[in-house]
Amino acid sequence: MAVLHFCDIPEETSLKGATGVSKRTxxxxxQSAPNFYLRRFRVEPLGNTPRHAHQWEHExxxxxxxxxxxxxxxxxxxxxxxxxxxxxxxDHQIRAGDTPLEFICIIPAIEEA
Amino acid sequence: MAVLHFCDIPEETSLKGATGVSKRTxxxxxQSAPNFYLRRFRVEPLGNTPRHAHQWEHExxxxxxxxxxxxxxxxxxxxxxxxxxxxxxxDHQIRAGDTPLEFICIIPAIEEA
Numbered sequence: 001m002a003v004l005h006f007c008d009i010p011e012e013t014s015l016k017g018a019t020g021v022s023k024r025t026x027x028x029x030x031q032s033a034p035n036f037y038l039r040r041f042r043v044e045p046l047g048n049t050p051r052h053a054h055q056w057e058h059e060x061x062x063x064x065x066x067x068x069x070x071x072x073x074x075x076x077x078x079x080x081x082x083x084x085x086x087x088x089x090x091d092h093q094i095r096a097g098d099t100p101l102e103f104i105c106i107i108p109a110i111e112e113a
Numbered sequence: 114m115a116v117l118h119f120c121d122i123p124e125e126t127s128l129k130g131a132t133g134v135s136k137r138t139x140x141x142x143x144q145s146a147p148n149f150y151l152r153r154f155r156v157e158p159l160g161n162t163p164r165h166a167h168q169w170e171h172e173x174x175x176x177x178x179x180x181x182x183x184x185x186x187x188x189x190x191x192x193x194x195x196x197x198x199x200x201x202x203x204d205h206q207i208r209a210g211d212t213p214l215e216f217i218c219i220i221p222a223i224e225e226a
Contacts, residue, residue, distance in 0.1 A: 001182075001184035001185065001187060001189070001197065001198065001199060001200065001203065002196075002197065002198040003182065003189040003190075003191075003195060003196070003197045003198075004195070004196055004197075005192070005194050005195050005196075006194045006195075006196060007194065026174065026196035027172045027196055027198045031198045032200075033170070033172065033198060034170065034201075035148065035149060035170065035221045036148060036149045036172065036219060036221070038172045038174060038196060038219065040174070040196075057146070057147065057148065059140045059146065059149065059151045059219070061139070061151060061153075061174075061217055063176065069114075069116065071114035072114065074114060076114070076116040077116075078116075079118070081118050081119045081120065082116060082117070082118050082119075083115075083116070083117055083118075083119060083139035083140055083151060083153075084114065084115065084116045084117075085114065085115040085116075085140045085144045085146060086114060087114065087145075088147075090114065104174055104217060106149060106151065106172070106219055108148045108149070
């Protein structure tokens, strides 16, 4: 078993193509997670994740704040309690609104590009 | 893409072996999720999930409230912002404290027992 608090995990802030984004990997290789990794992101007001596409999917749950997610040219609102499934292969980007956007993002257990 | 709010997903409340537990599957078969499913649980004060073991792992993130998780006889505190990795095969149970405990729980894309 591994039990930890997100505040005890170092933030990564140099994320290629991102503006105002920090990431903490809460459950991943270090916990020998076999199938999927759990990460927590914070996007500063008006910041955004990279606009990109890759073969693996994202599953997202919004913890706080608001913003929007763009997937394959279609944009949807994100608020606390919103879940989003972003399929593999789709062009996508997450953008914060006027307040910080915090969310959980799960990916398959792969080497991250 | 699928974007939804947890409040729009029906609650399941008849969970075998559980007391005061409701579950919403936010991303699962209905979204054609290929690798893992995202569920949101609420445990009423002093309620608990089943004490059981199964071959698949859980990855958990606590949204609100407090309680504890028991894994293979070892008990750890849960608070808002705690993440827990429960390995496959381990006897485990989640218990709420004096307030409702709400958490995200991700499992591999399998038929749930």
